[in-house]
Every structure is written in structure tokens, then in C-alpha cells.
Amino acid sequence: MIFKKQNIVIPSVDLGGTKIGFAFVGIDEEREVTLEYPPTEVVKVKGKTDADRTLKLIAGLIKKRTHQVEKMGWTVLKLAGIGAPGLYLEDNRVD
Numbered sequence: 001m002i003f004k005k006q007n008i009v010i011p012s013v014d015l016g017g018t019k020i021g022f023a024f025v026g027i028d029e030e031r032e033v034t035l036e037y038p039p040t041e042v043v044k045v046k047g048k049t050d051a052d053r054t055l056k057l058i059a060g061l062i063k064k065r066t067h068q069v070e071k072m073g074w075t076v077l078k079l080a081g082i083g084a085p086g087l088y089l090e091d092n093r094v095d
Helices: 051-071
Strands: 008-015 019-026 033-041 081-083
Parallel strands (some): 008 081
Antiparallel strands (some): 008 019, 019 033
């Protein structure tokens, strides 16, 4: 886990095809990652990403980790930054 001291942050999610990246990003001009967590696997059923369960997992991560850093005295803005490359289609194209 990478950690830098910061007081006001935004939860940020990077949803990839196989992993979910999660970090808190400072709102200052540099927009630096202030706290980064190890990647989490997306939820798969029969080899395919289960979008519903994966989105519920992301919501849970945001809620749990926001609570943790608020207990440390940080202010977490009530929004989230989310990046995603797109949806993998059955023919392996990304939409």
C-alpha cells in the first residue's frame, strides 16, 4: 500500500478486464495518489465478468475504504473517479 499524507481526497477506481485498481487521489493541483491499495480481482462466473457482482464489489470497496480513511481524519468528497477501458464483447472486442 502506497501512502502519502493528504487531507481531502476522492475515491478513484480503475476497472480493468481482470482487476480493479483503487486509490484515493488528492484534490490539489497535482492530483497525486495519496493512498493506493493492491488490485482486487473482478468477479467472474463461468469465465466471464459478472458486471452486477463486480459493481456491488466496487460499491463495497468505496464504502469500506472511505470509512477507514475518514477515521484517520481525512475528508472524502462524496463522488468517485472511475476509469474503464470498455466492455469485453463475446468476440473479444472492446466496446
